[in-house]
Amino acid sequence: MSMTPEQARWFSETFDTLVQSIGEAVLGKDDVVRLVLTAMLAPGHVLLEDVPGTGKTSLARALAATVQGSSSRIQFTPDLLPSDVTGVTIYDQSERKFEFHEGPVFANVVLADEINRASPKTQSALLEVMEEGRVTVDGVSHEVPAPFLVIATQNPIEQAGTYRLPEAQLDRFLIKTSLGYPDHASTVQILQGAATRDRSAALTPRISTQAVADMSTLASTVHVDPAVLDYISRLMEETRIAPEVRVGVSVRGALALVRAVCVWAAAHGRHYVIPDDVKDLVEPVWLHRFVLDPEAEFSGATAAGVMSRIVAEVAPPQARTASA
DSSP states (O other): OOOOOOHHHHHHHHHHHHHHHTTSTTTOOOHHHHHHHHHHTOOOOOOEEEETTSSSSHHHHHHHHHHOEEEEEEEOOOOHHHHHHEEEEEETTTTEEEEEEEEEEEESSSEEEEEGHHHHHHHHTTHHHHSEEEEEEEEEEOOOOOSEEEEEEEEEEEOOOOOOOOOOHTTTOEEOOOOOOOEEEEEEHHHTTTOOOOOOOOOOOSOHHHHHHHHHHHTSSSOOOHHHHHHHHHHHHHHHHHEEEEEEHHHHHHHHHHHHHHHHHTTTTOOOOOHHHHHHHHHHHHGOOOOOOOHHHHOOOOOHHHHEEEHHSOOSOOOOOOOO
16 A cells, blocks of 8 residues: 555654654754654665764654653773673573673664674674564573664774774664754854753754654555666666776665655655656765775775766656556
């Protein structure tokens, strides 16, 4: 059953309300907030590549407060163990049985700060939960709460003592983006409220976690015309044969884009996807999935440049057939 125009209007109004609420704590970054909300509803996860002090923790807390959810922050360091992330099973002598103690990953919004500073073994502790929504410890699976969103960060400047995220793990992130520094007006507003350490603490829930799950289910009913799917497929194929690219976008990446554009269309009040939705999201959803040829990269090629050229060369569908 496809989404109705009335449902699309409700979705758009609710989405805008959430953006406005989070924007009270994260000033001047509505475009990034919309991307993060899209990832939560798709559902998927977000990788933020940012320098320190740009509001990454505030974003995670504001999002959790707005959707009446829980949040946690994990500071990734070289000595962090997988059990520090997922939790551990401890023997209770008084009860004579093993009890599972949940780790910080059991929250609706998990901020994995500087994820590339932890060892690959610890990084991999997030792979199962990001993909399947559960953690397996000592052979027993434990479900994490829904909705579940990982916002991982990495510092693009300081690379000493870091472990580069492997392509298999990068592929787990639906969107990669950056908050960046606020503009002048937002900076002045932030400085005026310097006495307020945590703006997200003043936020009130605008929606329940169950309603977020309902929105996610509703977004999956957005109509995607076969011509749009063909367009996405042609874009994907072009990334694989581009001379600057060693490994292009996988089918998982194409599926991620389809889920994301469904949410993006509904957030704009439409019950159907248009080619412009694909153009809006193709870079944040696909760029981190590229593996460029080293020689081309040395010559100055970038994933953004390759993607821009492909989007310019691949003709989008000109008309949408009537949806169901």
